[in-house]
Amino acid sequence: MNRAMITASVTMNQIQSQIDSISHNMANSQTVGYKRRESAFHDLLSQQLHSQSNPQMEVGRLTPLGLQVGSGAKIAQTVLQFEQGSLQTTGRELDFALTTANHFFRIESSDGAGTEERLTRAGNFYITANSENPEQLTLVTANGDYLLDNNGERMIIPEDFTSFQLQDGQLFVTMQDGSLENIGTLGIRQVHNPQALVPAGENQFALADLEALGYAEADIVEDVGVAEIAVLQKTLESSNVDMAKEMSDLLVAQRHYQFNSRAISMADQMSGLVNGIRG
Numbered sequence: 001m002n003r004a005m006i007t008a009s010v011t012m013n014q015i016q017s018q019i020d021s022i023s024h025n026m027a028n029s030q031t032v033g034y035k036r037r038e039s040a041f042h043d044l045l046s047q048q049l050h051s052q053s054n055p056q057m058e059v060g061r062l063t064p065l066g067l068q069v070g071s072g073a074k075i076a077q078t079v080l081q082f083e084q085g086s087l088q089t090t091g092r093e094l095d096f097a098l099t100t101a102n103h104f105f106r107i108e109s110s111d112g113a114g115t116e117e118r119l120t121r122a123g124n125f126y127i128t129a130n131s132e133n134p135e136q137l138t139l140v141t142a143n144g145d146y147l148l149d150n151n152g153e154r155m156i157i158p159e160d161f162t163s164f165q166l167q168d169g170q171l172f173v174t175m176q177d178g179s180l181e182n183i184g185t186l187g188i189r190q191v192h193n194p195q196a197l198v199p200a201g202e203n204q205f206a207l208a209d210l211e212a213l214g215y216a217e218a219d220i221v222e223d224v225g226v227a228e229i230a231v232l233q234k235t236l237e238s239s240n241v242d243m244a245k246e247m248s249d250l251l252v253a254q255r256h257y258q259f260n261s262r263a264i265s266m267a268d269q270m271s272g273l274v275n276g277i278r279g
Contacts, residue, residue, distance in 0.1 A: 003069060004267040008260040010072035014041070015257045017075055022250045025241045033121030034203055034239035035080050036246075042076040082194045085121075085240040087232065093164040094139065096123035096186070097235040102194060103224060106148040106187035107141060107204060117152065118145070118204040119189060119197065123236055130154060143202045149184035150223060157183055169229030186231060188224040196220045 018039040028034040084101050098105070104119035125147055130136040137157040139147040146154045158181065161173035165180065169188070172180045191197060196215065197205040210217055 002267055002271060005264050007072040008263040008267070010074070012257055012260045012264075014072070014074045015253055015260070019250065019253050019257070021078060022246055022253065026243065026246050026250075028203075029239055029241040029243055029246075031122075031203060031239050032124050033085065033237050034241065035082050035085075035121065036239070036241045038079050038081055039075050040077045040079055041073045043071075043073055080194055080197065080199075081240065083240050085238040087235050088238055089235050091234050092124075093234060094125045094127070095234055095236045096125070096166065097232045097237040098123065098188070099230040099232060100190075102191050103188050103230070104191060104205070106152065106189055108146040108148055108154065109200070109202075109204065110145070116206065117148070118200055118206050119191070120204045121237060122203050123231075127157065130156065135159075141202075141204075145202070145204070148187040150187045150226075151184075152187065153184070155184045164233075166231060166233040169224075169226050169231055185226055186229065188229055188231070189221050190224050190228075191221055193220050 018041075021037045021039050025036045082101050084099070087097050087099070096105075098121060104121060105123060107118045107120050109116050109118045120141065122141065124142055125139045126142065127137055128140045128144070130138040132154070137159060138154045139157070141147065149155050155171065157173060158175070160176050161181070162176055163174045165172045165174065166186075170185045171183050173183055175181055193215075196208050196210065196213065198208045200206040207217065207221065210220060
C-alpha cells in the first residue's frame with residue numbers, strides 16, 4: 001500500500017468517527033437536557049523529504065526545504081457543548097429546568113456492583129418507592145436513578161401529600177391538611193470545567209480521573225448554595241442540538257469521506273499503471 005492510500009485510509013477512519021458523533025447528536029435531538037458533541041481534528045505528524053540534492057539551488061528559499069508529506073488527520077478531542085437548550089413549559093410538577101449552563105442535578109446511579117454519584121441536565125423526575133425503605137417514597141430519573149438533595153441524600157416524600165412546590169431551590173409538598181412540608185433542597189452542582197465530565201450513558205455524566213489530570217475535585221466541581229440555585233418548575237430544557245447545523249456538518253463530513261475514498265481509488269489506478277509498465 002503506497003503513502004497516499006495509507007494517508008487517506010487513516011483519515012477515513014477518523015471521519016467515520018465524526019459521522020458517528022453527528023448521528024448520535026441527531027438521534028438525541030428530542031432528548032431532555034441532552035448536550036451535543038463536536039469533533040475537533042488535527043494533523044498527524046508529517047515527514048520531511050529532502051528531494052533537492054544540490055543545496056546551492058535552495059539559497060534564498062523562504063519555505064521549508066524539501067517536501068512535507070502528511071500522514072492524515074485524526075480526531076484530537078470530542079468536545080461537549082454545554083450551551084443552554086430552549087425551555088419548554090410542560091405544566092408537570094416534577095419537571096425542572098436548570099437555567100444556568102454549568103449547573104447539574106446530582107444523581108445516585110447503581111450498576112449492580114455499587115452506587116456512584118453522577119450529574120445530569122435532564123430534569124424530568126418521577127415518584128417511586130425508596131429501595132432502602134419500601135414504606136417511603138422518593139424521586140428518580142426516567143431510568144430509575146435517585147435524585148439527591150444538597151447533602152447527597154435521597155429526597156424522602158411522605159405518602160399523604162397532594163402536590164409539589166419549588167421555592168428557591170427547595171422542594172415542598174402540600175399535605176392533605178393544606179400545610180407545606182420541606183422535603184429538602186435540590187442537589188445541584190456547578191462544574192467549572194465541563195470538559196472534565198465523561199458521558200456515562202442514560203444522559204448522565206461522571207467525573208474524569210481528575211487525579212490523573214492533575215486536578216482536585218474541589219477545583220472542578222462545587223455545590224451550589226440555595227441563593228444561587230436557578231431552577232424553573234413545570235419546565236424542561238430541550239437538547240441543544242441544532243438539526244440544520246448537524247445536517248450541514250454531516251454533508252461536509254460525507255464529502256470529506258468521499259474525497260479520501262476517491263484518493264484511494266486513484267492511487268490504486270496509478271499502481272496498476274506502474275505495474276503494467278513494468279510488465
